């Protein structure tokens with residue numbers, strides 16, 4: 444029976460039971476963290492070979508004969524580009540390698556539009572209004588970038604197959620102040636959704652009014668499968684090339700969750716025209732990226748098969764954690780009508796929707812019991828979830844026994860927050876005695 448169907452007396456009994464469970468967990472003085480999508484220590488161990496790859500070598504040249512210890516090769520090693528090309532289905536000639544962070548490359552793409560402009564258009568800093576489309580729920584750090592530059596962010600609902608494309612198409616066709624859209628096309632952060640073929644086709648065929656519109660295609664979870672039936676993302680590059688729309692495509696990826704966040708390699712793929720623009724910026728900013736890091740990644744990973752083998756190791760660690768969270772949600776709050784959640788085939792997150800008006804309270808209750816979750820609202824621009832219902836779970840970092848305790852706290856907090864809300868609502872409708 445769902446909570447909504449229960450009598451007020453039954454709800455009160457449930458509330459007393461939930462309070463007892465919650466207090467017992469609070470008494471354990473926990474200090475657990477499920478806030479950020481970080482790999483666990485066990486995952487980081489899998490890539491230690493990256494650190495050893497160079498020590499054993501006496502020469503440091505890549506296939507072109509360039510000495511990776513020196514300046515040069517502003518756009519990175521061809522061998523590492525080849526690995527990314529296979530990961531994100533883009534020709535290797537279109538790829539530029541950066542240092543460790545793809546987020547930094549995304550920031551720079553926006554920053555270049557802001558200061559210098561794209562496609563011969565006015566720099567965005569010279570415009571009264573710049574708007575950016577933000578599929579929600581989405582990745583908080585994307586939204587932080589466009590907030591930092593003062594853009595107006597427009598929420599786009601996520602459907603089961605990706606962003607609402609009818610809305611995207613109609614908005615961008617009419618309004619040239621809209622300069623771009625954030626996308627995580629595979630295993631979206633946080634909803635786990637992979638865009639359908641139809642959605643990818645519509646993105647590749649998008650005809651915005653703004654000539655300097657950019658699709659920020661952040662393929663952060665391109666090889667991060669967790670099941671035997673992984674999602675398949677239709678490659679957008681070839682379609683965009685056929686449609687003549689590659690100038691508006693900025694594709695990103697990194698090895699942050701393959702080797703090391705903070706010491707991996709990041710990549711950006713885009714059109715020849717954009718590469719020329721970016722080259723000017725890059726070479727003014729730096730004489731070149733950390734090629735030794737790229738080289739040791741190449742020596743460790745070899746090729747796409749090396750990446751896939753490594754990702755199987757990640758899956759072996761992560762799949763039981765995701766299964767545990769899904770099972771605990773099912774067992775503790777399933778059937779009560781208090782929450783829905785996704786069961787992703789990959790990526791780093793589980794997205795939980797509680798009843799409207801309850802998310803902040805759930806996150807607060809968890810914190811009071813020693814479990815830190817991603818802040819409620821963080822998955823929306825400006826940190827404002829209009830429904831106050833979405834909570835992002837990041838199960839990857841804690842060891843599995845800690846995760847189990849954290850999920851107990853999370854589940855009982857969902858029950859508590861919902862029961863308090865339902866009982867309050869009944870008080871309002873029927874008065875104190877109902």
Ligand SMILES: Cc1ncc(COP(=O)(O)O)c(C=O)c1O
Pocket residue numbers: 480543544545546547582627632661663696697698699704705709
């Ligand atoms: C969708 C998405 N993009 C980018 C990043 C960060 O990437 P990087 O470490 O390459 O900057 C994350 C990290 O959680 C992410 O979830």
